[in-house]
Amino acid sequence: MNLLPTLVVVVAVGLVNLISAQDCNAQEDEYGQGIVIYSQDQLDALTRNCTRLYGDLVVGSNYTGSFIMHNLTNLTSSISVLNSTTGLTSLEAPDLVTIYGAEFTYPSSLQSISLPRLETAVFITIEGRSPITVSIPNLRNVSYLDLSGSSINANLSSLEQITTGSSICGEAGCDKRSSSQMHIDLPALRGAASLSVGGNISSLSLPVLASAGNISQAQTTGYGDYSAGLAVHSSQLLNFSVPALNFLNGTLSLRGAFDSISAPSLKNATGDIALEAWYPLAVNLSSLQVADDITLIGAISSTDFSSLKQVNKFSVDSTRHLNCDKVLPSNASFVHAHCNSAPQKKSALARNIGIGVGVGLGASMLLAVAGICIYRRRQKRTKKRKDKQAVGAGAGEESTHELQPVGREGEEGQGQSRDGSERAGEQAPTTAATQPSAAGVPAEPPPPYSRY
Secondary structure, X not given: OOOHHHHHHHHHHHHHHHHHOEEEEOOOOOOOOXXXXXXXXXXXXXXXXXXXXXXXXXXXXXXXXXXXXXXXXXXXXXXXXXXXXXXXXXXXXXXXXXXXXXXXXXXXXXXXXXXXXXXXXXXXXXXXXXXXXXXXXXXXXXXXXEEEOOOEEEEOOOOOEEEEEEEEEEOOEOOOOOOOOEEEXXXXXXXXXXXXXXXOEEEEEOOOOOEEOOOOOOOEEOOEEOOOEEEEEEEEEEEEEXXXXXXXXXXXXXXXXXXXXXXOOOOEEOOEEEEEEEEEEEEEOOOOOEEEEEEEEEEEEEEEOXXXXXXXXXXXXXXXXXXXXXXXXXXXXXXXXXXXXXXXXXXXXXHHHHHHHHHHHHHHHHHHHHHHHHHHHHHHHHHHHHHHHHHHHHHHHHHHHXXXXXXXXOHHHHHOOOOOOHHHXXXXXXXXXXXXXXXXXXXXXXXXXXXX
16 A cells, blocks of 8 residues: 555645744734734735734724734734724634733724634623624633623623632623613533622623632722622612632622522632621521621611621621621621611501500590580589578578567567577478568557467
8 A cells, every 4th residue: 555645635735734833933023012904905914924923913993804914823913903993893813712911992993802712811801882792602711701781782601710700791881870780691601700790780690609708819900900709889779699609719799789698508708708788688698607897777678697606706787677696696707796777667557556556545545524614614604503492591590580570578589590490480381472571560569479
């Protein structure tokens, strides 16, 4: 069997690949920046026989249409699009696997970014005010990731590790309300040294995130300021769930509008937990056993830290009523604990009962006062009537005494007092109707009466 033709073909193909797989340099201009690309033809000439490019690529301000990097698999420096670029509509790198960095700063006309084979990058920064579709479906590792703009629709379906810092926020910042709703989906993310998410977040999916925070990795660098841990600031009611999170080395910070919070796998947190609730929220961290500091403020309606054994500082300031005696389990060890909540409000039934009792008591008192007044008036009337009767009876007795006749004892009877004449009155009773008038009494008594 003659193997010479086959050997010749293999050597020829190898030589072709060796020639084609060459390195290229992007020379810096007089201002120290990389090569500026003004047209697709210029870009094609640069990358025609180039798979690895040393130096920076800058999209020129007057570039128009699509920007497509053919053949290039490794960009050792970066590619950047500045806000002065007004005619660029799309950017594609169909063969790119590795890149040092990509920076897109508010390109007004850019509509899509497609890096279908990209797997690793040191930094990716995209800032936009207009809608941009970002497709990087095979990206697995990135050190710095910053997406700023609620209209950025990013496909990062394979991203597994963020080794230094990241933020995915609205155009006004992570602590501000964004202009439109944000749907954030990181289905493969397992670890993030620092991840900040903020804006008008309607959904946040972190189904396999197991590790959040790495104090030794998160740094303050030229790419941004990052705090170790996981921070979420939502201006829209959000169900926050990290079902696989079991390692926290930094701060778990949740601020804004939350409908629920769930971290069922989090037991030991070598860091802090800080929560500010804008709406009534039941905090359920029943699996947590150890934490540095725990701070809860805002509309905290209830808490569940039933497994907590050790915490350095535990602080609760709630605008809702809480039973502070039951916020911490009795066997929890702490250095400092503080709980302050709003007073308990009466229920509607209790208020209605209280109102009814008050009205009833008031009506009863009014009736009692009215009854007392009526009774006293009747007593006064009865007393006046009795007094009048007594006066009339006294006047009748004096008239009878004056009209009584002289008794048989003569002058002796006449000399007795009014009180002493009662016997004579009893012996000769008479009424005013039968007594003779004073005018009918004779000056001298008739016989058988006699003065002598």
